[in-house]
Amino acid sequence: MPDSGAARTGLKNDRRLQMLEATIKQHQYSKDALLEILHTAQELYGYLDRDLLLHVSRQLRLPPSQVYGVATFYNLFKLKKPGTHVVTVCMGTACYVKGAEDIVSAVEREFNVIRGGTTGDGRLSLFVTRCIGACAMAPNAIVDGETVGKATVENVLKRVKAVLEAEMVEAR
Amino acid sequence: MSKPIELTIDGRKVVAEEGETILKAAKKNGIYVPTLCYLEGVSSFGGCRLCMVEIKGSPRLFASCITPVAEGMEVLTDSERLRRYRKWAVELLLAERPHVCSVCVANGSCELQQLATELGVDHLRVDREWTDYEVDLTHERFAYDPNRCILCTRCIRVCDEVEGVHTLDLMLRGKNSKVVFDLDENWGFSQSCTSCGKCSAACPVGALYVKGKPLSEVKKKDLVSFIMERRSGK
Numbered sequence A: 001m002p003d004s005g006a007a008r009t010g011l012k013n014d015r016r017l018q019m020l021e022a023t024i025k026q027h028q029y030s031k032d033a034l035l036e037i038l039h040t041a042q043e044l045y046g047y048l049d050r051d052l053l054l055h056v057s058r059q060l061r062l063p064p065s066q067v068y069g070v071a072t073f074y075n076l077f078k079l080k081k082p083g084t085h086v087v088t089v090c091m092g093t094a095c096y097v098k099g100a101e102d103i104v105s106a107v108e109r110e111f112n113v114i115r116g117g118t119t120g121d122g123r124l125s126l127f128v129t130r131c132i133g134a135c136a137m138a139p140n141a142i143v144d145g146e147t148v149g150k151a152t153v154e155n156v157l158k159r160v161k162a163v164l165e166a167e168m169v170e171a172r
Numbered sequence B: 001m002s003k004p005i006e007l008t009i010d011g012r013k014v015v016a017e018e019g020e021t022i023l024k025a026a027k028k029n030g031i032y033v034p035t036l037c038y039l040e041g042v043s044s045f046g047g048c049r050l051c052m053v054e055i056k057g058s059p060r061l062f063a064s065c066i067t068p069v070a071e072g073m074e075v076l077t078d079s080e081r082l083r084r085y086r087k088w089a090v091e092l093l094l095a096e097r098p099h100v101c102s103v104c105v106a107n108g109s110c111e112l113q114q115l116a117t118e119l120g121v122d123h124l125r126v127d128r129e130w131t132d133y134e135v136d137l138t139h140e141r142f143a144y145d146p147n148r149c150i151l152c153t154r155c156i157r158v159c160d161e162v163e164g165v166h167t168l169d170l171m172l173r174g175k176n177s178k179v180v181f182d183l184d185e186n187w188g189f190s191q192s193c194t195s196c197g198k199c200s201a202a203c204p205v206g207a208l209y210v211k212g213k214p215l216s217e218v219k220k221k222d223l224v225s226f227i228m229e230r231r232s233g234k
Helices: A014-026 A032-046 A050-059 A064-073 A093-099 A100-110 A153-171 B022-028 B080-096 B113-121 B154-161 B199-204 B223-231
Strands: A087-088 A124-129 A140-143 A147-150 B006-010 B010-017 B052-055 B061-063 B074-076 B141-145 B168-171 B178-181 B208-210
Touching: A014 A032, A014 A050, A014 B113, A032 A050, A032 B006, A050 A064, A050 B154, A064 B178, A087 A100, A087 A153, A093 A100, A100 A124, A140 A153, A153 B022, B006 B022, B010 B022, B022 B208, B052 B080, B154 B168, B154 B199, B199 B208, B199 B223
Parallel strands: A087 A124, B006 B074
Antiparallel strands: A087 A140, A140 A147, B006 B010, B052 B061, B052 B074, B141 B208, B168 B178
């Protein structure tokens, strides 16, 4: 069996790893394909942790620092595990002027989470992002992939509480 | 032998080889151009904007370390305008992180300090940023203080191109960038670092340094260019 490098980096040899390996092979271990491969890795694993980055760097024969540099350069890549639910608030100019900051601080206070971070129980993450391109609907927030246009503190908090509660009901 | 090219630098006729940069042509002829991120022996990327020169016929300023010479070019390496821009560049570098000379190992042998003196920077016209990065003292012989780093990436280029290891790289972007070892490891725990010390020799300020000694006592001048010269068999 070809050396997948998994044993050395502590990645479990599961379906996700096999998919990642297939992608790397598709790109013929090309160093230039780093971005595509990191995209695939994040899609498969949800976020890029240490072991995953080390694995990619070994497979592509790239220095770990270079892989880390690329992964941190782009905001799209997540290096920490995001919460079960994710709120993203647009901080583009239009949204900011329309009061996005109030929404972010309200979510921070209400759910005890800092922007860019996750709650202690890992259930909610709060991110801020640059312009999402829906300035006419400013301010915008995205709760679990669904955009809330013309957002207010009240309707964002309501929406977040709704998704958190929906999960509780499912759990029962 | 490549074609010789004739150009004028500061009113002096000089001859350079095809493909050479303006900076190199100036240096060969004893004309001083201030530099910071430029390091003899490794690649240039024109980041610090201190080696900027004026070229007749263009309103733009050019970073001389990456601009190749051309036939009949008229270059000006010093002018009121250039000094104004260079002064700003140094001030912005100083404002980006808490550069406090009196408590720095590089005090007296720091290239940034030297340039600030040359350009007459006695105060900053912008607010300073008081970053609070942790100082990395985990390595046996070297230390790394990101608060003194000016992000010139000399260490990164030296580690990659001379030592061939690429232990160092930049994380994040813009003013939040930080030089990291491997995956933002502590230096002492970096698996790829060979402890060769070339990064600390390349550092123009006191960000990467040899522990326990002021920089003025550590002979390091032109270590990298010396290595590269020997390697090329000259």
